[in-house]
Amino acid sequence: MNIVYPLLNVLIALLAAPLMAGIINRVKAFFAGRKGPSLLQLYFDIGKLLRKGAVYSRTTGVFFRLGPPVGLAAVFMALFFIPWGAYPAVLFFPGDLVLFVYLLGTQRFFMILAALDTGSSFEGMGAGRDAQFSVLSEAVLFLCLAVMSAASGSVSLNGMLCSAGGKIWQVSPPVLIVVVFVLYIILLVENYRVPFDDPNTHLELTMIHEVMALDHGGADLAMINYASALKFWILAALPAGLLFPYALNPDFPGNALLFFGIIAATAVLTGIVESGMARLRLLKVPQLLTAAAALSLVALIFLAK
Amino acid sequence: MLDGILMLLVLLNLFSLGSTRISASIRVVAYQGAAIGLVPLFLRGKIPGTMLLGIVFVTLLVKAVLLPGFLRYAQKRVNVRREEKTFVGVSTSILCGVAALGVAFFISSRLPLPFATASPFIVPVALSVSLTGSFIIISRAQALSQVIGYLILENGIYLFGIALFLEQPLLVELGMLLDVFVGVFVMGITIFHINREFEHTDTSRLSGLADWLPEERSLE
Numbered sequence: 001m002n003i004v005y006p007l008l009n010v011l012i013a014l015l016a017a018p019l020m021a022g023i024i025n026r027v028k029a030f031f032a033g034r035k036g037p038s039l040l041q042l043y044f045d046i047g048k049l050l051r052k053g054a055v056y057s058r059t060t061g062v063f064f065r066l067g068p069p070v071g072l073a074a075v076f077m078a079l080f081f082i083p084w085g086a087y088p089a090v091l092f093f094p095g096d097l098v099l100f101v102y103l104l105g106t107q108r109f110f111m112i113l114a115a116l117d118t119g120s121s122f123e124g125m126g127a128g129r130d131a132q133f134s135v136l137s138e139a140v141l142f143l144c145l146a147v148m149s150a151a152s153g154s155v156s157l158n159g160m161l162c163s164a165g166g167k168i169w170q171v172s173p174p175v176l177i178v179v180v181f182v183l184y185i186i187l188l189v190e191n192y193r194v195p196f197d198d199p200n201t202h203l204e205l206t207m208i209h210e211v212m213a214l215d216h217g218g219a220d221l222a223m224i225n226y227a228s229a230l231k232f233w234i235l236a237a238l239p240a241g242l243l244f245p246y247a248l249n250p251d252f253p254g255n256a257l258l259f260f261g262i263i264a265a266t267a268v269l270t271g272i273v274e275s276g277m278a279r280l281r282l283l284k285v286p287q288l289l290t291a292a293a294a295l296s297l298v299a300l301i302f303l304a305k
Numbered sequence: 306m307l308d309g310i311l312m313l314l315v316l317l318n319l320f321s322l323g324s325t326r327i328s329a330s331i332r333v334v335a336y337q338g339a340a341i342g343l344v345p346l347f348l349r350g351k352i353p354g355t356m357l358l359g360i361v362f363v364t365l366l367v368k369a370v371l372l373p374g375f376l377r378y379a380q381k382r383v384n385v386r387r388e389e390k391t392f393v394g395v396s397t398s399i400l401c402g403v404a405a406l407g408v409a410f411f412i413s414s415r416l417p418l419p420f421a422t423a424s425p426f427i428v429p430v431a432l433s434v435s436l437t438g439s440f441i442i443i444s445r446a447q448a449l450s451q452v453i454g455y456l457i458l459e460n461g462i463y464l465f466g467i468a469l470f471l472e473q474p475l476l477v478e479l480g481m482l483l484d485v486f487v488g489v490f491v492m493g494i495t496i497f498h499i500n501r502e503f504e505h506t507d508t509s510r511l512s513g514l515a516d517w518l519p520e521e522r523s524l525e
Contacts (some may be wrong), residue, residue: 290400
């Protein structure tokens with residue numbers, strides 16, 4: 001297959017990812033009866049931040065400055081392993097799913113290091129929570145990938161989502177519906193969306209992601225915001241890849257548009273979930289993640305039969 | 306389709322293990338009863354269509370309407386909203402449910418059946434529903450939760466029976482439904498009376514019942 005299309009799709013992701021944050025905010029504004037910010041607000045924010053300088057506290061060290069660029073680089077690399085609808089991923093090899101998960105893990109790890117590096121107890125608290133939840137959500141993500149791998153007989157993201165094609169749905173539709181649901185829960189946890197963390201609560205004791213970015217400014221903050229947007233796109237691409245109707249001809253020109261539509265629909269759904277739900281108590285989060293793990297285990301048991 | 310229903314039954318199992326609110330558990334039992342009631346429609350049995358519809362109708366009526374309705378009535382009378390202290394935590398309960406599912410699949414793989422079932426999942430799911438019901442009976446303190454556990458256990462037994470012996474006399478099944486109905490009825494009345502006497506329905510404190518009261522217990 002031509003390498004141009006996969007690269008083109010990575011380019012689309014790079015350009016369109018911040019749009020999803022705009023869609024979520026617009027949906028939330030719609031349900032709250034507000035007009036809401038522009039769909040392109042995150043682009044404006046990133047543009048504005050890039051033109052600003054950053055202030056570094058004297059207590060911070062090298063990890064504080066390393067966090068945002070390394071995080072962005074890790075997420076950027078993870079993009080290359082995701083197949084986009086009918087088009088294969090740019091890079092793939094057997095077992096690349098482990099690298100994929102750990103690229104996301106690297107981003108989180110460096111964010112946590114940067115947060116701890118500030119020496120602020122407030123940021124340390126957010127970092128601790130982030131680490132705690134990520135331990136659980138990563139296990140759940142691996143379980144989901146194991147289910148997908150068992151269903152498709154492939155150990156590469158490309159094989160699971162792309163080349164195995166429509167066959168994966170013939171194995172067991174109920175199992176895959178459960179997997180899509182669990183993948184969506186993972187999307188919410190990993191992107192710090194509502195049942196787990198409220199992106200709107202700045203300066204509250206409950207927040208996780210926002211608190212870790214508190215001391216970053218200028219280009220650093222722009223990188224963090226952009227990396228978050230890319231991460232949403234990446235994690236939305238997993239369930240979208242499962243749901244993508246592979247019966248379509250790979251040469252069909254609307255494929256990229258359709259895939260984009262599914263990801264945008266995920267963003268709309270997230271906005272609706274966020275408007276309709278309250279944030280969970282922190283103590284309840286591990287319970288919900290355990291339930292998600294149990295769901296994917298059930299899916300695995302059903303497949304193994 | 307049948308596989309979807311069976312999967313749904315397992316998910317409802319997990320949900321009942323994860324919820325400590327009695328009203329939510331009652332709703333889960335009702336959904337589970339409805340899902341199990343629909344199962345006979347997907348079996349390739351030799352029974353005539355009208356009788357099949359009759360079975361489905363009676364099962365739905367008893368399992369999804371009458372029993373949950375009665376439980377809700379009992380809950381209102383007793384005024385218990387949630388399970389305050391379970392013997393096993395929520396997360397552990399859910400994981401135990403998954404373990405029970407694994408055990409059920411293992412057992413059913415060792416269980417030779419004389420004929421093929423409509424779905425390879427039907428026996429393990431029936432076993433896991435029964436195991437979940439037993440687990441709820443063991444791990445919950447409120448009398449109402451225990452009745453709910455009993456109903457889930459019965460759901461599992463019913464699924465097992467309907468899956469394997471649809472050709473056999475259905476009177477047995479219908480008789481069993483009646484037994485359960487009467488059983489839950491009696492339990493509901495008993496719970497109400499226990500509640501009126503002792504102001505609570507926490508079964509873990511039943512062990513304190515005795516003809517004589519030891520000195521250290523008299524304060525309770």
